[in-house]
Amino acid sequence: MSQRRIMAYLVELDLLGPADQEVTLYFSDIPVRPFPSTDPDRPNQRYDNRLLEAPSMSLDIFADASRLAGNLGVGRLTLSNADGALNQYRGWAFRTVRVWWGEPAQRSFAAFRPFLAGRAETPTWAISASQPSRLVVPVYDARLDLERDIQETTFAGTNVGPDGYEGGPDDLRNRVKPLALGDLVTANIPLVWVNGPAQVGQVHDGEIEELSGLYDRGADANLIEDGDESGVDFDDAEPDAGHLVTDLGRGLVKVNQDFGGDVTVGVKGAVDLVPAAGYLDTVPPQIRALILRRNPEASIGTSFTALTATETAKAGLYIPDRMAVRQAVQLFAAGLPGWVLPDPLGTWQIGKLRLPSGTADRIIRPVDVISITPGDRQVSIPCWKVTVRGERYYRTHTRQSLAESLWDTEDEARLREEWREAVAEDTALRDRWWPNVREVVVDTALRDPADMQLVADLLFDVMSVRPDETPWEEYLVTLEMDEEWLDLVATPGLGKAHVQLIYPPDGIDRLMIVMGAAPGRPAGHQITLRVWG
Structure with missing residues (x-):
């Protein structure tokens, strides 16, 4: 065990x-002897013992519809600069931080x-006349990639008469061009x-992929389709009255009709929202494409492949205005329901909520517990009614x-309502726990009421x-960190790993799911788990 x-x-x-000179600096938190010359990975490599705080990452998912997106907290790298040895790197660009943990013996x-x-962010050079100087390097939160807009292309407003598809200077200029993602056959766009x-x-x-229908004031316009054209052939097409022609490659339709x-x-x-993606209409592939559209170099975990094979509910999202990638990802993920987060190594993972079941992957006994405190009180307030909205x-x-x-x-009646709703409720539960009950409403990108x-x-x-x-309960449990805990957090991972929490002083003995983990916190040799069940 790591205690010894x-x-x-x-x-x-x-x-x-x-x-443009490239340099890698090597640090450790305790004195570590150089690796031997025969080491295949780091021969003769020395590590400078000036690490005061190793960066860590806390990951949290929630069995709560109001926080399905999950949460991520990124630490910072703190280095001693009491001797001024790092001052030579003022003005340099800090690029990448990599951290390992193990037994130097x-x-x-x-x-x-x-x-x-x-990725490292802009460092802070902490200077003080009364304390040793430090260098603090924040670590980039990959979720910030998702705060940017999905669509940044706007209409130029440069049309001249019947020529051009950029709108005029007084109508569409500077308005973002629309995006239609997935199954929107019944979306009345x-x-x-x-x-x-x-x-x-x-x-x-x-x-x-397809123009499925065209409607005039909600009713089928009954136009005759003259096929799909592209480029100049579409530009020159002159449909007869009551006809239409499409240019699916540009998302365009030309009609001849008085509406x-x-x-x-x-x-x-969308076809090929990212290169070679094809047409996508289920949740995990569309989330993957949105992440890669914003950051083509993003690392995508195997959890996406696994969920793609099992989650086949149709989903679609129309985006006529500016929207952050994060907002779109949340609408899709709510249709699992699940979460999307990068792991500590920067790889994006996806998961689906589930109930505790089966046997524990590991047992937490009283002797293992360094500290235990209640988690979020909201978890223990019963929800008597859940409304899921979709098919917008x-x-x-x-x-x-x-x-x-x-x-x-x-x-x-159908066209009057923006959303369709699916409801799960228990009025007897409401009456039993009143007034300490709650109800939630969740918006999704789902298209089928049965899936909702x-x-x-x-x-x-x-x-x-x-x-x-x-009521469900949640606890924050601090333990001694070891390889087995780190393995469990990685595979089967958050939302899947089960523990049996046994703590007789408070009458706790139940199967729980690991919903959050903060390796290296509150101390470098510890790990704090958030368990729910």
């Missing part, structure tokens, strides 16, 4: 100098396990007229904007009460 061993952190920090770099990897005189509309900035009001469409959306209509109609042929029909109901049922199970009718 001396463990060390090794840090490698890559820098780039003003003359083994005298092999391979005995150290990768602990964290990330407003058609953006990119050239009014030529009656050309656009539904997506790029290639789409009575708002024109909307249904589509199967992006243009709704009142009677004033609806085709008269649809008045007093089921379609009129499955999500509502699962969320209700993890947010109401346990099978024995007692």
Whole structure:
């Protein structure tokens, strides 16, 4: 066990100098002898004992519909600069931080396990007349990649008469071009007229799989399709009255029709949102594509492949305005329901909520516990009602904007509502626990009410009460860190790893799921787990 061993952190920090010179600095938190000349990975490598705080990362997912996205906390690298030896690197670009953890007595770099990897941010040179100087290097949070807009391309507003698909200076100029992702066949999307005189509309900035329908004030316009053209052939096409022609490669449609009001469409959306992706209409592949669209060099974990094979619910999202990638990812992930986070090595992972079941992967006994405290109190407040919203209509109609042929029909009622809803509830539970109960509403990108109901049922199970009718509980447990705990956090991973928490002083003996982990915290040789069950 690691209690009987001396463990060390090794840090490698890559820098780039003003003359593009590349340098890697090597640090440790305790004195470590150089690796032998025969070491295949780091022969003769010395590590400077000036590491005061190794960066770490805390990962958290939640059995709570209001926080499905999860949470990530990134630490910082703190180095002693009391002797001023690091001052020569002022003005250099700090590039990458890599951290390993292991037992120096083994005298092999391979005995150290990768602990964290990330981009370094702008350092802080802590200078004080009364204390030794320090260098503090924040580690980049990969989630910041998702704070940027999905779509940054805007209409130029440069049309001249019937020529061009960039809108005019007074209508579309500087407005972002729309994106249509996934299954939007029933989404009633407003058609953006990119050239009014030529009656050309656009539904997506790029290639789409299919134009599924075109509607006038909610009713089928019954136009005759003249096929799909591209490039000049589409530009020169002149459909007869009551006809349309598409250019799926550019997400365009050209019509010849006098409409009575708002024109909307249904589509199967983006093809190749990222290169070679093809048409995607389920949750995990669309999240993967969104991450790679924002950062083509992002590392994608095998958890995406595993969930893609099992999660086949149809999902779609129409984006007519500016939207951060994070917001889109959350709408898709809520349709699992699940979470999306980068792991400590910077690889993006995805997971689905589940109930505790089966046997424990590891037992936590009283002798193992350094400290234990209650977690989030919100977890223990039973949820009596979960409403999952999906199958969104992006243009709704009142009677004033609806085709008269649809008045007093089921379609009129359907087109009046923006969202379809699936509900899981228990009024008896509400009455038993009142007023200490809650209800939640979750928006998703799902398109099938049956899939929405499955999500509502699962969320209700993890947010109401346990099978024995007692509230769910959460604990923060600090333990001595060892390889087995790090392995368990990595595989099967958060949201899957089970522990049996036995703590007789507080009457606790139950199977719980590891929902969060902070390796190296609160002290470098410890790990804090957040367990739920």
